[in-house]
Structure formats: structure tokens, C-alpha cells
Amino acid sequence: MDDTQLNALVDAIVRELKASGAVKTPASSAGTPASVPSTLASSSTVPSKPRPQSPVSSLSIDLPDPTLTRSTPRVKNPKDADGLKALMASTTARIGVGRAGPRYSTAELLLFQGDHAVTQDALYRDVDQKLLDEFNLFTVQTKITGGKQEYLLRPDLGRLLNDDAKRIINEKCQKNVNVQLVVGDGLSAAAIEANLRQIFPVLKQGVQTAGLTFGTPFFVKYARVGVMNDVGELIKPDVVILLIGERPGLGRAESMSAYMGYKPKYGDTDADRDVVCNIFENGGTNPLEGGAFVVQIAQKMRKHQASGVKLKLAN
């Protein structure tokens, strides 16, 4: 298809869109370059060649911010509008999204891309150093050396502390404590940033109020749940609590888990662990309540000298 045919096609589409009211062509912008959302403009990889002036140059796309209409049904003329709204209110799943022919509507596509960007940010970003400093958390690292890309591809290395980490932990941490708190980035920096300020004091005070010793807390970069075993071997605590960012969902990045184990050691598996999951405000387990619950479980683990499946059987 040459430029003339392409322009004719685009012009026909624009005329159709104008007729439907989906785009506006402000008089003042006539003759100026087209206004295109920056995400779309910057993602273009098609080599650009100067084109002859066409009505497209006066086009401006004027869609409302799709994140503000997330819960609005986009199905055109639904048979049961109230039923559809009720259905949508009952789940966070993407339903009632409508369509344009066999495809998503533009608003839905932009919402999906926006939500996906939130997920990517949470996954690839590091936890804010200022937050770690606020709680005097020193940082150690697992055996990952190749950044987040390697972290994603090699979960096995994320379960092992590197040699420096072992030395630093040995130097700085009190040993044989009742409860050892560890914070790990896991799969979402945003989850730690959203919840640590609230849950940390509850855990510390809760443990101390129960008359138990609270070990020297620290932060593990590129952490997987299994790193608890290394921590258990080094510090020999009764209970390890690992706060870690959960795998983010689309548009939901602030969900944190507290994985726990009684006297974790080499060879322990998830069957030896417990988890309090979905810790976040407004819709999940509130971090204040979650913290109190985690302290209760720690006490139960000490009482029964067990965690995971063995704890369930002991109850």
C-alpha cells in the first residue's frame, strides 16, 4: 500500500470516528501536528517518512482517563444493565469490558496497558532506600548477580544468600532469638513500600509484648521465599518471619505476604511454612491486623514447635 492509499484509508477512518463523536477536531489545532498520547507516539517503531498534509494532521484524540471509569460497564446496550453492574461489582476480574468488533475498545486497551505498566514498575524497581533506613534495615543480597532479569529466570539463586550476606548477618545479628524478622523485595517493591510502615511496629511490639526476643531485622535484595532456610541456619531463631512482595496482578502491586517457618533449616519446603497473604489496605488483610495475626501464629509455632503441615496436624 502506498502513501496515497494509506492516507485515503486513514481519512476514511477519521471521518467515521468524527461522525461517531469519538474524536474532536478543534478549529485552533487545524494545520498543527496531530496530538497523539505520548505512550503511543513513543512506542512507534515504524520508520517515519514525511507525509503529504492530510486531514489527519488536525486530529486530536480525546478519550477520558480510562482508570477513572474502571468500574463503568463498557458493553454497549446490555440486555440487563443492572445485572451487569452487580456482576462487575462482585469481582475484580475484567468483565463487562465491551468490544469494538472482535477487539477491545481503545479505552479498555489503554487501561490494560496502564495496569500492566504498574505491574512492571513494581517488579523491576528497587525498594526505596529511605524506607529501609527508617527502620534501620541493613541490606544483604542473594546469589543473584545479574539484576532483576536474572532474578526472574533463576529462582534457585534467589533462595540462597551470597557469601557477603552470610558474613554481614553473622557480624550484625543477634543469634538464637525467638523471632527473626526479614524483609525481602520479592516480586514487588511497591508491596513493601505500601505496608512496611504499618506492619513493622505491630510485629516488633507484638513480639516484645508477648515476652519474646525480637532479633536484628534486615533486608534481602532479590529474595525468594526459600531464603528463609539460610536465615534459619545462620541465626538459629525459633521463628523466621519473611515479609515479601507478592507476584503483582494487573493494576494491583501492593500485596505483601508474611511467610513463616519454625526453626527453618536446609531442605525445608513450603510444606514446612505458613503464609499470611494478600496484606494490603483497602481490600486485603489490613497490615495492622495482619501483623497481629502473624504474631499469634509465631506464638503458636513456638508452642507446638512446628510450622506448616505439622502445625496444622498439631492443632
Ligand code: B12
Ligand atoms: C505463584 C504461586 C504459587 C506457585 C508457586 C511456584 C513458584 N515457584 O512461584 C504454585 C502454583 C506452585 C503454587 C502452589 C500452591 N499455592 Co500458591 N500462590 C502463588 C501466588 C500466586 C504468588 C506467590 C508469590 O508471589 N510469592 C512470593 C514470591 C517472591 O515467592 P517465591 O519464592 O517466588 O515462590 C514461593 C512462594 O510463592 C511459595 N508458595 C506459593 N504458594 C504457597 C502456598 C503456601 C501455603 C506456602 C507456605 C508457600 C507458597 O512457593 C514458591 C516456592 O517456594 C500466591 C498468591 C498471593 N496472593 O500471594 C498463591 C498462594 C500463596 N498460594 C496458595 C496456595 C493455597 C497454594 C497451594 C497450597 C495450592 C494447592 N492446594 O496445591 C500450593 C502449595 C504450593 C507449595 N509450594 O507447597 C494460597 C495460600 C493461602 C494461604 N494463606 O494459605 C495463595 C495466597 C493463593 C490464594 N489466594 O489462595 N502457588
